[in-house]
Amino acid sequence: MSSHCCTKAVITFTMESLVAANTKFCFDFFQEISKSHCHKNVFYSPLSLSAAIAMVRLGARSDSAQQIDQVLHFNEFSQNESEEHDPCLKSRTQGMLADSSLEGQKAVAGSPVVQESSNPESELLSCHFGHLLSKLDRMRADCTLSIANRLYGEKQFPICPEYSEGVIQFYHTTIESVDFRKETEKSRQAINFWVESQSRGKIKELFSKDTITDATVLVLVNAVYFKAKWEKYFDSENTVDAPFFLSENERKTVKMMHLKGPFRLGFIEELKTQILEMKYTRGRLSMFILLPSCSEDNLKGLEELEKNITYEKIMSWSCPENMSEESVAVSFPQLTLEDSYDLNSILQDMGITDIFDETKADLSGISPNPSLHLSKVIHKTFLEVDENGSEAVAASGVEGETKSLPSWVTFNANHPFLFFIRHNKTQTILFYGRVISP
Known part of the structure; x- marks a missing residue:
């Protein structure tokens, strides 16, 4: 895989290949949901989605596994990575051998034999996800990031240890x-309660009435809540009512935040689009906003941008070589998505079809029961964007230096834009979104 100008030397090749796969899936997923969410706000967590589906992949076999690999670009991992050269996988395999030996000692006559041990490919993939999720865990002091991934299985299906x-x-x-079969409503309420508690009460009623039935056998829950403080906060005294131009003939009044200061800014010439980086506290995370030039038809410029985004391009556009620090006057709307x-x-x-089909699903790595298939997958996200000024460090120092700056570049997000929130060290896109109407 070719290296990119933004890729940090500390990222191993394996981490980079996982991030590349997740990012490619991010844009594929966006194109798919845009078909039914045309001219609507869109907001999701590609990392969380990839991790949730990879969790199913760990127990998928045959075509069920291959379809996941194809759609999530897991099949593009380097072919020369093996147990022998991967210390994580090596230790995992050794641990499992030890565990299976203990299980053998504990097993009683007539107990079902555990199926084949998880294949090396899915072990390797999961190992890298484990590393990536551990890196993200370390920044919890800087933000509220709650990724609630969990599988709920009908208790009559034995789970492989x-x-x-x-x-x-x-x-x-x-x-x-x-117990989906006998206690359907109680199971639904238990899942909803867990998601609500994981999301600080922000995500309620993930599964509405009748979405879970007594025929449900396996449910994948995927809910994400995020809130962080800006490195440079917006003073709420500067927030004013202002127009947001939805389209040529339509506008609405929004709460527009204003801030002047040094920001990394770039311009994508071929798409006439500004790209701005706004860092969160301590700079581990950033929001990148892709803002097409204001025009008679703002949505047309946005559609052109959406069609052209790829993994390679987003890496290039957000590179230090293509973004320089400028004195920027930022106008950005308050958001709750x-x-x-x-x-x-x-x-x-x-293209992921078999795991949902009782007659085709091969999830024998999860349970020896051949009828196991995925009944429901729900993804729900919540994001708040505001000034975050009340508890932030005073900005008097910033004001002192801004007076001497000669001119300001304007970045006015008063019309539809795309954005993504990235973990900078690994280049992982945590969230991706489109704002048509704040």
């Missing part, structure tokens, strides 16, 4: 047994 162990070790979560996606049909349209 190997699989439970892998989910805990790599994905920092569990697979829970519930909440989105929910029933992923069954979306993933099937993208």
Whole structure:
């Protein structure tokens, strides 16, 4: 894989290949949901989605596994990575051998034999996800990032101990047994309560009435809540009512925040688009805003931008070589974005079909029961963007230096734009969104 100008030397090749796969899936997913969400706000977490589906991939076999690999670009991982050269996978394999030996000692006559040990490919993938999620865990002091991924399986389907162990070790979560058949409503309420508690009360009623039935056998929950403080905060005294131009003939009044200061800014000439980086506290995370030039038809410029985004281009556009520090007058709307996606049909349209089909699904790495298939996948996200000024460090020092700056470049997000929130050290896109109407 070719290296990119932004890729830090500390990132290993394997980490880079995982990030590349996740980013490619991010844009593929956007193109798919845009078909049914045309001219609407869009907000989701590609990292969280990839991790959730990779968790299923850990127990998928045959075509079920290959379809996931194809759609999530996992099949583009380097072919020369093997157990022998991967210390994480090596230690995992040794640990599993030890565990299976203990299980053998504990097993009683007539117990079902645990199926094949998880194949090296899915182990390797999960190992890298484990590393990536651990890196993200370390920044919890800087922000509120809650990724609530969990599988809920009908209790009559026995779960392979190997699989439970892998989910805990790599994905920092569990697979829970519930009684969908006899206690359908109680199971639904339990799942909703867990998601609400994980999201600080922001995501309620993930599964509405009748979305879970007594025929449900396996549910994948994927909910994400995020809030962080800006490195340079917006003074709420400068927030004013201002027009946001939805389209040529339509506008609405929004709360527009204003801030002047040094920011990294770039311009994508071929798409007439500004790209601005706004860092969060301590600079580990940044929001990048892609703002097409204001025109008679703002949506046309946005559509052109959406069609042209690729993994390679986004890496290039956000490179230090293509973004320089400027004195920028930023105008940005307050946002609260909440989105929910029933992923069954979306993933099937993208090519992941077998895991949803009772007659075709091969999830034998999760349970020896051949009828196990995924009944429901829900993805829900919540984001707040405001001034974050009340507890922030005083900006008097910034004011002192801004007086001597000769001129200001204007970045006025008063019309539709794209944005993404990135973990800078690994280049991981945590969130991706489109704002048509704040």
